[in-house]
Amino acid sequence: MTQHYLLSNKSRTLTLKDIFRLSEDEAFQILKINRWGNSDEVVCPHCGIRHKAYFLVSRKRWCCKHCQRHFYITTNTVFAFHKLSFVDLLAAIMIFVNEVKGVSAITMSRHLNINYKTAFVLCHKLRETLFKTRDLSPLQGEVHEDGAWINFTIRPANFRKTRKKQIDRKTKFPKFRPTKRCIISLNQRASNDDNLWGSNRTIVAMDYTEKAETVLALNHQFVKQGSDIMCDENPAYNDLDFHYTRWTVNHQECYSLFGASNNLAESFNARFRDLHRGVHHKCDNKYALHYANQAGYMSDNRRKSNGDLFKDVLQRCLWVLPLKEWVGYWQGNHRMTELLGMTAFSPEEISQSYFKNMNEIMKYELAA
Ligand SMILES: [Zn+2]
Structure with a gap:
């Protein structure tokens, strides 16, 4: 019997101990290497020119030779205007990637000995970073689709007299809350991958x-024509027959019949429900998609070591621009609308700088 990947020591390449042993200068170096690569050259965030800028050691600040403006390691990143130490920021990422089903802000605040409000915003910054840098290239091959309901149950009222009014007499079933939403997920099955069985993109x-x-708009934008789509018998998926081969499974009878099942989507739903109901208990619909995307990210990368995940999340944080909803959150600067339907894929919800910077680093590493 082969050992499960998560039990092997290949899956543990970095620990919290390693992070907390770092001095503030070493943590600074880690941030610098992950942002600009392993050389003395840095990229000015104001004018975008890569060069050896003048570095003022006492302030940990560069001065650009071209535009004469100053910048820090966190300028124009998600950690801009940070007050926490670099070690704490790295530790927060480490805790975040170690928790497959998410980490609550209270837990984070206890681990790092920071205020709940600070931890809340920090966790949300990490979540939204993953959201803005998610891979939206089209899925292909076998794609499983399903929806999961969130925030729908009416909590029973305190007193029995008022409780009866909330129950629909005809159906004996509680009416739904107006905050009820559906999370629709598209899951691509990994192909030609020895290490990964199940979905690799969500x-x-x-x-x-x-x-x-x-459903139609999502599929047209994110699933290649001719792919095999597996779903349940919800009529919402009927329109997909024109461009795709659709397989349905009747969930009243079984969950898998003659190889047709949408179990990858059901599996994602289970992971997401664990994260949503089990750890966070509730969330505002304005941020529900960020939680769902986090569950998708952790599920897609379940066969990566925690050191690789740490590096990936850190680089995404350093490549995304400051998040306008999370700067000054407790001063009243909040996201105003929910990300319904295709609004989640509008240009302002996708970070362009991530891909631009990734190309730049790739170019640099290829040349070196
Ligand atoms: Zn400059």
Whole structure:
């Protein structure tokens, strides 16, 4: 019997101990290497020119030779205007990637001995960074699709008299809350991969219901024509027959019949529910998609070591621009709208700088 990947020591390449042993200068160097690569050259965030800028050691600040402006290691990153130490920021990422089902802000605040409000914003910054830098290239091959309901149950009222009013007499079933939403997920099965069995890419969207228009628009944008789509017998998926081969499974009878199942989507739903109900207990619909995307990210990268995950999340944090909803959150600067339907894929929800910077580092590493 082969050992499960997560039990092997290949899956543990970095620990919290390693992070907390770092001095502030060493943590600074880690940030620098992950942002600009392993050389003396840095990229000015103001004018974008890569060169050996003048470095003022006492301030940990560079001065650009071309535009004469100053910048720090966190300028124009998600950690801009940070007050926590570099070691704490790295430790927060480490805790974040070690928790497959997410980490609550309270836990984070206890681990790092920081205020709950600080931890709340920090966790959300990491979550939104993953969201803005998610891979949206089209899925292909076998794609499993399903919807999961969130925030729908009415909590029973305190007193029995008022509780009866909330129950629909005809159906004996509680009426749904107006905050009820559906998380629709598209899961691509890994192919030609010896290490990974199951889904390797997940794209999520949210809507009031599992609407036919949203499902169609999602598939047209993110699934290549001719792919095999596996779903349940929800009529919302009927329109997909024109461009795709669609397989359905009747969930009243079974979950898998003659090889047709949407179990990758059901598996994602289970992971997401663990994260959503089990750890966070509740969330605002404005941020629900960020939680779903985090569950998708952790699930897609379940066969990566925690050191690789740490590096990946850190680089994404350093490549994404400051998040406008999370700067000054407790001063009242909040996201105003939910990401319903295709609005989640509008240009402002996708970080362009991530891909631009990744190309730049690739170019540099190839030349070196
Ligand atoms: Zn400059």
